[in-house]
Amino acid sequence: MKELTKGLFLAVIILSIFGCSNNEEESTSSNQVKDTNEVTLKVYNFKVEMAEQLEKLVKEYEVDHPGINVVIDTCGGGCDYSAELKTKFSSGDKPDIFFVAGYSDLDLWIEHLEDLSDQPWVEDVVDIAKEPMTKDGKLYGMPLNIEGWGYIYNKDLFAEAGISKLPKTISELKGVSEKLQSSGVTPFVNGYGEWWILGNHLLNMAFAQQDNPEDYIEAVKLNKEKFSDNKAFKEWVDLLDLTIKYGQPNPLQTDYITQVTSFASGQVAMIQQGNWVQLQLLKLNPDLEYGYLPMPINDDKEKMDRLPIGVPNNWVIYKNSKVKDEAKDFLNWMVTSDIGKRYLVEEFKFIPAFKNIPIDKTKLGPLGTDLIEYIHNNKTVPWLWQKYPGYEVNTSQMGAVIQAYIGDQITKEEMFEQFQLIWDELSEQEEVVQK
Known part of the structure; x- marks a missing residue:
């Protein structure tokens, strides 16, 4: 006992x-x-x-x-x-x-x-x-x-707003946003309270649309290129501004979970997310119909109709x-x-x-199915933040700078200046470590 x-x-x-x-x-x-x-x-x-x-x-x-x-x-x-x-x-x-x-x-x-x-x-x-x-x-x-990411859109809300042609350029995305807003629907729910949505994924689009992204990254590291002089970065701000204009109030107070659950409720039209949200969407609203849209920064349809895959x-x-x-x-x-x-x-x-491992598209859900189509059609751009100096220290700091811009604490020019300071400091540290 x-x-x-x-x-x-x-x-x-x-x-x-x-x-x-x-x-x-x-x-x-x-x-x-x-x-x-x-x-x-x-x-x-x-x-x-x-x-x-x-x-x-x-x-x-x-x-x-x-x-x-x-x-x-x-x-x-x-x-x-x-x-x-x-x-x-x-x-x-x-x-x-x-x-x-x-x-x-x-x-x-x-x-x-x-x-x-x-x-x-x-x-x-x-x-x-x-x-x-x-x-x-x-x-x-x-x-x-x-995995890949882009704008996930609600097919039913698009149809109810009379949108039959999916946007591939920034002008078309603006037109779609205006239609959605006129129909009483919030076009974007932005999870900008999360630094990684900004610093990793959204900002990647500016790097990915360079003529040679890897060469550009090395040039910035060596201080041979400036963010403020770059056309793609200036265009990228236009996309950021568009999502803020047609997004929900107080985007800096919206986190990942709130963003995904808001979209799953069927009340908002678009979110910037990846196929990692597939399980949550199926669990929250298995009847929801949705798919992927690209994240265009200009009106070059051929270059813009792509998704980041990696x-x-x-x-x-x-x-x-x-x-x-x-x-x-x-x-x-x-x-x-x-x-x-x-x-x-x-x-x-x-x-x-x-x-x-055979891929059965019927088992992946709509997001994985769309990504497979983009991959098979060679409509992809690379993931690049893993190649930045300082990796997540870099992207988290740049994410915080973008949040300051969204909160009207700094101007576009000041945002680029702060990006440059982050890269100069981390590039120098990387060089010291390599030596």
């Missing part, structure tokens, strides 16, 4: 420790320790929108792999993944599997990463998805999926993990097993970055 009482007491303590979250707004976790003899594999997830599906996938894996306990810790609800990941490493709570974006982010984390070049899934990765995580001929990450993040393994072999097995199972492949397409609604 004494031993039984001790065991029950210990069980209660364990449940109380691992059953509680430190901050429900910032992190959700499946920290359930099942057996002290099991191998525990810690995964730090940055995509809150796939947290529920990932938990289900893990349960399937654990059934097939007795003795492996996969603990998912999801950074969500306003959590800054990059900052929290750095905190985990500095505190000694290093995850076995986590995410790295590639390019500049790869350079930041490469000393901690396991070389995955010899893994069986590597030969099936589509070529474009290898580039962000390849360094000196070695591949350090497994691509999560292929790899959002990559699964990586901590090279000094004591369970890195188990981590490799988990990643391999996810993209080679029938269960894993089904989850990626049907449950996660991902466009796979692997040639061995």
